[in-house]
Amino acid sequence: VQALEGKDVPAFVKIPLPVIDNSNIDEYLARAKDFPADGYIYSPYDEELFKKLLAQK
Structure with a gap:
């Protein structure tokens, strides 16, 4: 999105x-019903981390 905004x-x-x-498997299993049928497991992400990574040059 940032690139599309000209940044x-x-x-x-x-x-x-x-x-x-083992420290977070229960969190993933609790959300298993929300995963797509193809079995792809997605993780929560930290938007601030992505902003920081995109700001690096």
């Missing part, structure tokens, strides 16, 4: 991969 953003942004382990 200068990096061409490549390294996004940290989510980690699913």
